[in-house]
Amino acid sequence: MSAVELEHISCKFGEVLAVDDVNLSVQEGEFVTLLGPSGCGKTTTLRMVAGLEQNSGGRISIAGRVVSDAEANFFMPPDRRRLGMVFQSYAIWPHMTVFDNVAYPLRVRRKSKEEIKERVDAALRLVEMTPYAQRPAPALSGGQQQRVAIARALVFEPDVLLLDEPLSNLDAKLRLQMGDEFRSLQKRLGITCLYVTHDQEEAMALSDRIVVMHAGKILQTGAPEEIYQRPATREVAAFFGSPNLLEARVTDATAKADGSFDLAVEGNGWAGQARAGEKFASGQNIYVMIRPENVSLNGAHDDTAGPSVQWQGKVASSIFRGSHRSMVVETPVHRFHIEAPAFGVAGIGEHVTLSAPASATWAIQA
Numbered sequence: 001m002s003a004v005e006l007e008h009i010s011c012k013f014g015e016v017l018a019v020d021d022v023n024l025s026v027q028e029g030e031f032v033t034l035l036g037p038s039g040c041g042k043t044t045t046l047r048m049v050a051g052l053e054q055n056s057g058g059r060i061s062i063a064g065r066v067v068s069d070a071e072a073n074f075f076m077p078p079d080r081r082r083l084g085m086v087f088q089s090y091a092i093w094p095h096m097t098v099f100d101n102v103a104y105p106l107r108v109r110r111k112s113k114e115e116i117k118e119r120v121d122a123a124l125r126l127v128e129m130t131p132y133a134q135r136p137a138p139a140l141s142g143g144q145q146q147r148v149a150i151a152r153a154l155v156f157e158p159d160v161l162l163l164d165e166p167l168s169n170l171d172a173k174l175r176l177q178m179g180d181e182f183r184s185l186q187k188r189l190g191i192t193c194l195y196v197t198h199d200q201e202e203a204m205a206l207s208d209r210i211v212v213m214h215a216g217k218i219l220q221t222g223a224p225e226e227i228y229q230r231p232a233t234r235e236v237a238a239f240f241g242s243p244n245l246l247e248a249r250v251t252d253a254t255a256k257a258d259g260s261f262d263l264a265v266e267g268n269g270w271a272g273q274a275r276a277g278e279k280f281a282s283g284q285n286i287y288v289m290i291r292p293e294n295v296s297l298n299g300a301h302d303d304t305a306g307p308s309v310q311w312q313g314k315v316a317s318s319i320f321r322g323s324h325r326s327m328v329v330e331t332p333v334h335r336f337h338i339e340a341p342a343f344g345v346a347g348i349g350e351h352v353t354l355s356a357p358a359s360a361t362w363a364i365q366a
Contacts, residue, residue: 003028003160003192004049009058011044018044020216029190033203036213042196043164049194050085050162051078063159084153088165090145092137098148099133105156123151126185143174150182163195167202179206200240204228212236230277234364237289242337244295245287250280263363270333272309276363285366293339294360297346298353308355315346329354
């Protein structure tokens with residue numbers, strides 16, 4: 001059974017259509033992330049699930065119960081939806097201790113003192129905050145406040161946990177650590193999560209599935225590796241890093257046993273092969289996507305990965321980033337972005353040969 005079901009959901013603010021005909025099914029125990037730039041409709045979608053915004057069209061169901069149906073003029077208030085929510089600001093009450101913050105959802109539900117203590121103690125153990133139970137909330141670090149917010153959202157055992165960019169206020173190192181800890185906790189509890197972020201790396205590290213949104217619509221839904229390596233559109237490809245998108249024309253297409261296709265392609269002054277998820281017609285214009293980490297300098301690619309495509313160029317820039325080096329190489333065909341080893345690579349102004357295996361390419365409709 002689906003934990004969350006969105007059927008043709010839309011939301012208008014005046015004349016602005018913030019969410020446009022969104023369909024999504026989140027299964028029990030699944031971690032699904034809504035990903036996209038600011039203003040794409042991801043937070044509005046989350047708030048409609050929470051009942052903090054009312055959908056203008058469509059129907060929302062949670063754990064098999066309809067909670068909002070625009071056509072039937074039915075709307076269930078947030079407190080009856082059995083949802084936990086963690087906000088970007090954490091919304092920790094500064095006048096309360098850690099224990100009282102976590103206990104609040106149980107007290108408003110009029111649970112007994114014994115049950116409140118038992119559940120709060122269990123929730124604090126989950127997020128490793130038991131020693132801080134009596135500490136005033138303002139005396140906590142950002143990471144500790146985030147743990148308290150998660151404990152408070154879990155304490156009444158919600159059907160679904162909603163999270164709106166909960167890591168964005170943390171520094172980079174703590175954000176990575178807390179993301180790993182939260183994903184481990186989610187897997188251990190098997191709780192259903194609907195998560196919102198604009199951070200691509202965060203989405204890929206945490207999610208079972210990613211839903212890429214743009215201008216109120218869903219562009220693509222799939223596993224992180226599928227979204228990253230096999231984007232359906234140029235917009236999806238460009239949202240993840242700095243992909244190299246080469247203009248080309250299909251000259252031949254061969255079907256493979258797994259349902260994909262091998263394409264023979266020609267660009268301006270180059271030719272080679274590319275992979276595709278659909279059959280393109282001969283003569284059709286496409287983009288060939290190659291991720292920066294899949295472009296090798298001076299023939300350093302793995303020959304076992306299959307036939308490669310090559311280009312000649314000159315290094316235009318090189319930025320040392322510790323574990324690797326970000327480079328730009330100018331060729332007559334394209335201005336290539338490359339992620340290269342940190343040391344032992346060509347310097348600025350040097351002529352180089354670029355190559356990429358056909359298995360690392362992906363064809364996208366122009």
